[in-house]
Amino acid sequence: MIREAIIADKQQINNLGLKLNSNYDKLFKLEDILKEDYAKILVYEKENKILGFIHVNIFLDDSMDIMNIIVDRKYQRQKIGTKLIEYLLTSNDIKKMTLEVRASNNKAISFYKSLGFKIVHVREKYYGNEDGYLMVKEV
Template sequence: MVDNIKIEDLNRFNELGTLINPNFTKLFNLENILNSTYDYIIGYYDNNDLIAFLHITKSYETIDIVNIVTDSKYRNKGIASVLIDHLLTMFNDTKTIMLEVNEHNNPAINLYKKHNFVEMYRRKKYYGNDDALIMKRDV
């Protein structure tokens, strides 16, 4: 089931986020995000347990994907795809979706390509020795 995430999901949000970045809890404060008018987090729930989320920011007609993560046990079941498809139904004024991804993160790059994102340019050595790919989808 897909739903907006809630402050009650804080522990699972932090657990899932730490899979992306060990400093996740220092960088992302769920309470602040929920109070922001630019941020939205869509959760995917299995029996009320948060098992994946998609965090975006929206500014006018542009959406930026901040983070997307699926619990390791639930990967390759189409859950991230459900979240991206749901995002496309949320706003009817969106023209562009942008994101950045490590050049070696093949699962994520494949996910984005499957959803019609294309590489725009690279930020050299953005992640230590690795480049960031900036990808875009026109809606």
Template sequence: MIRKAEVKDIFYIVKLEKKVFNQSLGEKFILQELIDNPFSHYFVYERGNEVIGYIGFRVYDNQAEMMNFAVLPDHQNEGLGTELLTYTTNYLIDLKVKMMTLEVRKSNKKAQHIYEKIGFKVSHIRKKYYENEDGYVCIKEVK
């Protein structure tokens, strides 16, 4: 089930990020996003009582920027990432968003494949965006 993220989910989101990325945006950052940032929209994919994926956006006017997106490794290749992206795209359409952007590591071919599948196109490269690795900036028009 996909639902809006709540404060009770922060521990699980941080744990998920560390498992997927070996680092996390951190509890404080995510708490601020959920509580204090009116532009933030975060969702979790919950199965049973376990958060197995999540996605977060910031929406400004008619544009949305993906902040982070992850699915636990044991649940990858089950279509959950595509499901989360489709769900949030429809949510953003309801908010009148016209364009979505995101950054993805140049080496993250799995994520690039998912983004491409749902219509993101590489716009340009941000050199050393991820410390020692370049990032692709991807854009998708929302229709």
């Protein structure tokens, strides 16, 4: 099931985030994010276990920036990521989605391309030595 995150999800969300970024729990504080009216975090839960989550910011009602999306490695390629994005699209009147991704993150780039995102800009050395791709999907 997909639902909005609550503060009690903090540990499970952090555990997923920390697998990707060892500073995740310092960079993103769930209690602060949940207070922002433009921010949304959805979790994909099965049998009380969070298998994935997405964190987005929604601006001007119809523009959505994906801050993060992570699916537990054991459950990847089961369309959980796709379902999280589709859920946001059906529950909000979104016209445009944007995100920033490391140029080396081929897995995520393939994922976003499968959903119709296109690389529209290369931000050189955006991640230290690494370029960042700005990807956009017009809905």
